[in-house]
Amino acid sequence: MMKSKENMVTVYIMGDAYNVPESSTIITAMEYSGFQLTTGVGCREGFCGACATIYREKGDYKLKGGLACQTVVTDGMTLAQIPFMPAEKPIYDLKELKPDINTIKELFPTIFRCVSCNTCTKACPQDIDVMDYIQALKKGNIAEAADISFDCIRCGLCALRCPAEIVQYNAATLARRLYGSYLAKKSPEVDESIEDIKAGKYDKELEELTKMDRKTLSEKYYARETKLR
Amino acid sequence: MYPDYMLESIKKVEQTRPQRFELAKKHGKQVYPPMGEKERGDILANYHPDYKDDALREVQVGPNKGEKLTAKVSDMLESHTRIDPKKFDLNKPDHVTDVLVIGAGSAGMSAAITAAGNGSKVIIATKLRLGDSNSMMAQGGIQAADQKDDSPILHYLDIMGGGHFDNKPELVKAFVKDAPSAIKWLSDLGVMFDKNPDGSMMVKPGGGTCRSRMHSTRDYTGAGICRVLRDEVYNLPDKIKYLEYNPVVELILDDKGQAAGAITYHLGTKQYSIIKAKSVIISTGGYGRLHIRGYETTNHYGATADGLMLAYRAGVKLLYMDSVQYHPTGAIFPEQIVGFLCTEKIRTMGAQPVNKNGELFVYPLEPRDVEASSFIRESHERNLGITTPKGLRGIWLDSPLVDMINGEGAINKYLPAMHRQYARFDIDIAKYPMLVFPTLHYQNGGIEINKDAETTIPGLYVAGEATGGVHGRNRLMGNSQMDLIVFGRRSGLHASERVKKGVKFGKMSLEHVYSYEKEVDEINIDKNKIAPILLPDYIPNHVKEKQVDTEYFGTLI
Numbered sequence: 124m125m126k127s128k129e130n131m132v133t134v135y136i137m138g139d140a141y142n143v144p145e146s147s148t149i150i151t152a153m154e155y156s157g158f159q160l161t162t163g164v165g166c167r168e169g170f171c172g173a174c175a176t177i178y179r180e181k182g183d184y185k186l187k188g189g190l191a192c193q194t195v196v197t198d199g200m201t202l203a204q205i206p207f208m209p210a211e212k213p214i215y216d217l218k219e220l221k222p223d224i225n226t227i228k229e230l231f232p233t234i235f236r237c238v239s240c241n242t243c244t245k246a247c248p249q250d251i252d253v254m255d256y257i258q259a260l261k262k263g264n265i266a267e268a269a270d271i272s273f274d275c276i277r278c279g280l281c282a283l284r285c286p287a288e289i290v291q292y293n294a295a296t297l298a299r300r301l302y303g304s305y306l307a308k309k310s311p312e313v314d315e316s317i318e319d320i321k322a323g324k325y326d327k328e329l330e331e332l333t334k335m336d337r338k339t340l341s342e343k344y345y346a347r348e349t350k351l352r
Numbered sequence: 353m354y355p356d357y358m359l360e361s362i363k364k365v366e367q368t369r370p371q372r373f374e375l376a377k378k379h380g381k382q383v384y385p386p387m388g389e390k391e392r393g394d395i396l397a398n399y400h401p402d403y404k405d406d407a408l409r410e411v412q413v414g415p416n417k418g419e420k421l422t423a424k425v426s427d428m429l430e431s432h433t434r435i436d437p438k439k440f441d442l443n444k445p446d447h448v449t450d451v452l453v454i455g456a457g458s459a460g461m462s463a464a465i466t467a468a469g470n471g472s473k474v475i476i477a478t479k480l481r482l483g484d485s486n487s488m489m490a491q492g493g494i495q496a497a498d499q500k501d502d503s504p505i506l507h508y509l510d511i512m513g514g515g516h517f518d519n520k521p522e523l524v525k526a527f528v529k530d531a532p533s534a535i536k537w538l539s540d541l542g543v544m545f546d547k548n549p550d551g552s553m554m555v556k557p558g559g560g561t562c563r564s565r566m567h568s569t570r571d572y573t574g575a576g577i578c579r580v581l582r583d584e585v586y587n588l589p590d591k592i593k594y595l596e597y598n599p600v601v602e603l604i605l606d607d608k609g610q611a612a613g614a615i616t617y618h619l620g621t622k623q624y625s626i627i628k629a630k631s632v633i634i635s636t637g638g639y640g641r642l643h644i645r646g647y648e649t650t651n652h653y654g655a656t657a658d659g660l661m662l663a664y665r666a667g668v669k670l671l672y673m674d675s676v677q678y679h680p681t682g683a684i685f686p687e688q689i690v691g692f693l694c695t696e697k698i699r700t701m702g703a704q705p706v707n708k709n710g711e712l713f714v715y716p717l718e719p720r721d722v723e724a725s726s727f728i729r730e731s732h733e734r735n736l737g738i739t740t741p742k743g744l745r746g747i748w749l750d751s752p753l754v755d756m757i758n759g760e761g762a763i764n765k766y767l768p769a770m771h772r773q774y775a776r777f778d779i780d781i782a783k784y785p786m787l788v789f790p791t792l793h794y795q796n797g798g799i800e801i802n803k804d805a806e807t808t809i810p811g812l813y814v815a816g817e818a819t820g821g822v823h824g825r826n827r828l829m830g831n832s833q834m835d836l837i838v839f840g841r842r843s844g845l846h847a848s849e850r851v852k853k854g855v856k857f858g859k860m861s862l863e864h865v866y867s868y869e870k871e872v873d874e875i876n877i878d879k880n881k882i883a884p885i886l887l888p889d890y891i892p893n894h895v896k897e898k899q900v901d902t903e904y905f906g907t908l909i
Binding site for chain 2: 146161301317350
């Protein structure tokens, strides 16, 4: 926990002023101020997208977005959390889809309203080129959209700021699933290993191992050859 | 950026780097001799936190009574229930379903999708949002022996050796046999595994593996999997209903001793609900937020071992709850990311741990408990660590080697999460090493299950980190991600098969809550100490003193 001897700054949480240690992130600043969080908080390490927050810094007119667990407070910062995005999410059966532009058109018609303002990209706390992947999707380039959007954590800040009402992160999720399931090159070695296991290739030896006494098993373990790629 | 005194030490790391790079070119990953059985035993006994005198304490109540468990776990288990059982009319359930899944990480969602696919109506009750879990945060990889130079036999040996041969053999056997089909299942669902240009899986080694069998989705492997499963759950609204911000606070049994449902508590509206279910699956994850021995943790905000408490109070035994996993490489600088995970994948791609003089002191890919112990020895006993301005001490993980070994840009391409994490604090890990020390990471033990993921209570299943036995007393990298899928699917399958066979309910009952309460009363536990804990409590004392009548979710003591 943070020590109170540290230099303090003032932050305005939903308008009210609180003194918090200057090294705080937005999450720890809120907790330091007495908020017991049940929403707008998740993994606390930048992987889950639960803590989307909008804030403004002293002397700046700009409304910025960030992850509360990753953003360090500044003196005079005013902030509010966006714990939930009431965004539209089309329901689909991946197995019924084709990995092409028609699928995108049908499930995400809003992306064709993109006005290329780049606000989504500026809003992204992961520094993803959100607009670029939306443009890729408009051209039916699913592989490119999947690649660019890969690090998306679905915090929702892009959709929140989009003047065209696009739900970028849901479109990106579909792009990645279409790529992973249809467009990525197949890995035949995986299927072959499954066949071998089904055919019982390892059954006898595995059975022996499960019955082996600790000493013999340990000897076998330390004697195994290591071959790393 | 690093302060000047750290940059002085980094200069020494830079000086030894060319030699160490030559070593890597010559010997691959084996730049330092791996430890044998005796050396491993010695270093664990002397330096691993589990071996400290006060690490364990006999638990005084419940099915493991008299057994020595991790002290903080014993503390938690000796707690009162959150509910007054008298106030619940179990004949009036708010929801009725075939399968109830408690917790919505990758294990729970795999279970739900599998059970739904097998014809069951499913309800997921989860504490925070769908997908909010340790699963989402995993970075490095997922193990499966699906390569030509590998086999389930070798995978079996690695798991058993890594777990000090304490693993439950039937679970490990099921695990290694299911693993390749689990990879296929995930691929078909659209998980974007890293692949070589010819389509074959791009695999890396992990600590304690004898082959390269670590599959990954960059360094977002957990998210790469978990977000696909979540999208699939979203796509099955007719089959799977999910209740968010609704942690389960007690299980319901029937008077025949079968699982019959659970009671949930809504974190926002404070309402309790009764769910009646023919099969119940616990997939609530681990306990990092208990901050065992004061350690920082890599874990999710909700990782408070709720499932352990639920099952234990209902009478299920816990296995290997004397064994804690500290991940060797937790960040200790900058202070905002202290305790955060620096994925093992950094080492599998060639990064080397070195001391303040830039010297190698351990094989970079020992099993985690051994690796972590060697970091503790180097930092403290040998006094060759680097101390942060906040007084923490650790060693360097020399990450720039990753680009030297794998080509410029490798960090950016394959470790984007790590790169981003440090870039946020103006540190480029392609140019500068990372300061690390062990951090509380994983619950090695847990609720005992059989190969069908079933407990000793008929109809009660467990999957994922909440279980014990698969990993013995030490889990290897990438085997938790696979555990979630293998036993998530197994639990979903068997829970739904049970539904198909037909379940005859007896009278719904909370008798187990009454009788556990009696045991807890007998040892005079403070009435305010309750579990499941639900959420940790990070409000500072000077504020809490003024929150006179605040109701805390977090009951950490």
